[in-house]
């Protein structure tokens with residue numbers, strides 16, 4: 480059994496037991512959770528909330544920017560949706576930009592797949608577009624926003640947990656190259672008893688661009704204890720690089736997120752925010768809502784550097800919500 484499957488199986492077992500529910504594995508990674516005369520199914524990070532249409536709406540990044548732009552006081556990043564045949568339009572967008580850009584598939588993806596930051600030349604734009612096109616024929620180019628990446632998890636419009644996800648790094652041992660350190664990190668994180676992350680740390684274009692911006696290559700051998708950022712895209716980071724920030728989110732950012740959740744009609748949503756300071760409103764920092772994730776990964780709220788044992792886990796909160804909803 481893969482580490483993701485094992486992680487979620489154990490997480491749901493523990494969460495069900497904490498809320499006094501029974502749990503049964505019924506095959507194909509489905510688990511049936513029963514309390515009194517009510518039951519619900521889960522499958523890894525999937526729970527029985529939100530329709531397929533909500534998922535497809537939120538999963539469409541240009542549409543999300545468009546809907547966000549209807550909210551007064553919010554400024555979406557400059558962006559353009561294009562197809563490969565319209566590459567000239569994307570080149571024009573890039574040359575009109577005062578900063579580097581990000582290229583990504585327009586919809587139906589997640590986990591940072593096909594997302595490349597640091598686009599500042601025609602060649603990088605072409606390479607990133609070819610990669611993004613493997614995931615979706617519609618592509619987005621948008622301006623890169625400075626700041627940290629945050630994931631805010633909302634359930635029924637309440638903020639239930641927030642995480643700052645720092646970019647993945649490797650730390651030198653004085654002998655191994657960045658490439659080897661990344662391979663070691665991948666094998667450690669996927670084979671350990673308590674996983675540090677559920678995804679491998681892969682060398683790809685995003686990694687090469689990030690290293691290139693630091694005048695480094697995957698063959699560079701970092702000094703002992705030297706830390707090197709290997710990606711700007713945070714999705715492949717590990718628990719060391721994820722920090723709880725639930726109490727630090729500015730109330731105006733919570734209200735903004737609640738607004739887009741209401742517009743899209745999501746029940747469980749992971750809102751990705753990029754800002755230099757989560758304690759200030761986005762208009763004060765130039766921060767953005769990067770995307771709205773329905774069926775958000777729940778492990779981001781457990782694989783943390785600084786776990787608070789007193790906090791109720793998000794899976795318990797979600798189960799309590801589902802059972803309460805069924806009862807009413």
Ligand SMILES: Nc1ncnc2c1ncn2[C@@H]1O[C@H](COP(=O)(O)OP(=O)(O)O)[C@@H](O)[C@H]1O
Nearest residue numbers: 581588589590591592594622623624628712713
């Ligand atoms: N405009 C941007 N500016 C800076 N970083 C970005 C931008 N867009 C994406 N990123 C980085 O890439 C990650 C993945 O992009 P995202 O749009 O969330 O795609 P996915 O759906 O694959 O998670 C983000 O969490 C963030 O770290």
Ligand SMILES: [Mg+2]
Nearest residue numbers: 590591751770
């Ligand atoms: Mg994301």
